[in-house]
Amino acid sequence: MTANRGKRRFLLALCSFLALLFGGLGIWQIERLAWKLALIERVEARVSAPPGPAPAPEAWRSITQERDEYRHVAVRGTFDYASETLVDALTERGPGYWVLTPLRTATGTILVNRGFVPREADSPADRAASQQTGEVTVTGLLRMAEPDGRFLRPNDPRQDRWFSRDVGAIAKARGLGPVAPFFIDADAGSSPGQLPVGGMTVVRFRNAHLVYALTWFALAALSLVGLALVLRSREDGR
Incomplete structure (x- = not known):
């Protein structure tokens, strides 16, 4: 019992x-x-809106993910192609790299994710046709930096191996000086050449x-x- x-x-x-x-x-x-x-x-409201000005340096400290990420923005400046960084990417087109290029503007430097290139096209010569000289206007989606890595794979600046778009670490490794705490995913068709392929931001969430x-x-x-x-x-x- x-x-x-x-x-x-x-x-x-x-x-x-x-x-x-x-x-x-x-x-x-x-x-x-x-x-x-x-x-x-x-996100749907932001990505379909006309591009507005990118946040100025005086607003960088107040940027938040909830309020600002995926805003459609436009910024004008000159690309620093010599300081590009390739970041490991796995996309609907297969494995490859995101091409992050510093854009020198009148008020500061912003990293621009110009788009995707496959692994076999990782040489600067493969995307030479897309390099624009002089001032250009870039439109795209504002994205927050990724300092925590991706899939628990840490970046290795010494070996120039990048698995996340950590703009602060990239700026330090490239000696870019102060940069925006965000990057811009360039719109589709933003590059005149076939590579990199822009407009591949994932905006559909499971x-x-x-x-x-x-x-x-x-x-x-x-x-x-x-x-x-x-x-x-x-x-x-x-």
Whole structure:
């Protein structure tokens, strides 16, 4: 009798814990769903808007991901092709590199992701046709720097191996001086040559939070059913 009571108490505690755990995870996924829907709406509105001026240096410190990322911006300056950086990329076109080129403007330096090149076209000669001399106007999407790396692969400035678009580290390695805390993903067709390929910013976000929420709530319901069965067995055992 004592063993049965101990077992029922354990099952009651377990079912109660699982119901609370799964219910909490379901609520968290609902909150994530609301966040994801707001993100999608915000990004869609920004990428389809006409380009506005890029933030000036006096506004760089106040830039935030929520308020500024994916804004469609325009900036005018001169490219410093000698200081380009290739950043490892895996895209719908396959593996390759993002070509990050400093743009020297009248007010400061901004790194521009001019687009994608495949691994076999990593030589500057392969994209020589796209190099524009003199002042140019660049339009694209404002993106936040990536100082935390990508897929846990740290950048290696000494070996000139870059896996994330960490503008601060790139600026330091290239001796660029102060740069904007963001970079610009250039629009499609921004380069006169075939390479780099611009306009490849991923602006479609996977949204499976509702499915996850329903799964967690279903597991919570099953835990409650288990709790009810344990309580019923205790009453029957009286």
